[in-house]
Amino acid sequence: MLQRYLRVLTAALLLILTGLSLPARADDQAVSPRIQEEIWALPLALPMLAYVVRPVGDGPFPLAIMNHGVSLKPQDRSFFPLVEFRDAAMWFARRGYFVVAPVGSGYGAAAIDIPERGLYGPFFSKVGKCTNPNFRDPGLAVAQVDLWIIDYMAAEKRIVPTDVIVIGQSAGGWASIALSSLNPPPVKAIITFEAGRGGRVDGKPNNNCAPDKLVEATGEFGRTSRVPMLWIYTENDTFFGPALSKRMHQAFTAAGGSAEYHLLPPFGSDGHFLIGSPDSIPIWSPLVSRFLDKYR
16 A cells, blocks of 8 residues: 555656756756756655656666765754755766665654654664764665665666666765675665764864774775775865775775775865765766776
8 A cells, every 4th residue: 555655656746846857957958958857756665755867768777876964953854955966966867877866764754753742753874872873783774775776766677777876975975885885786886975974073073973983884894895986075074084084994995895085175164065066066077987987
């Protein structure tokens, strides 16, 4: 019954939004008139919405999954934007990718969490107390969502099931690193922007929850990870600064993981949000293009 309901809901959303979701700006149409934007309801084991931007046509197309960051405050998650990095997603779609950017569990209305009234939001990205944080499991939980999306899109015959890339920012990048440790056969390459967990405790810049444990968990993922990765950070990231991101990369590769590391110059007031700005595309796109060309 649930599956049937979700399929009906998905069809209704597509009928409504397809007419509204052609390339949204005139300059987009001039560059690439053959991509379109949609909102999908994904009937996964844990149903969720997703922003989709894709080439026009039936495909199948290579798949790109984009994992967004995390807010630990329920109020912030209730107002979380449906599309966090639209311009970046369209850049990948113009390269021929069917881009799916899921809205994580525990966002929007699902962010309501009032235990005393028996209301619990399905948010599975908490890392616990800083005295003993669990960075590993929340990353793997979001990685599982990526696996569900790959299976669903392959079953719908919309994608080339052996041609998948994953992109993630911040906590979404951390989930992408976690995914790499599972080595799913469809995933050819993974790209992360400012990846990590536990940044800016109490809102203070460069105040990580437990940097040593974050580095340790990164090394644990590296022990089994064999998916080619591209890690991008900026010098003025106030969540995961250069010293910490370099330690993470060293731990990951020393354990056996394969990751190309790039530290970009400062961007804006906080480089942590690099991928969310359309102005950053000329900065990171040459790196990403060269990286992806190795695996196409």
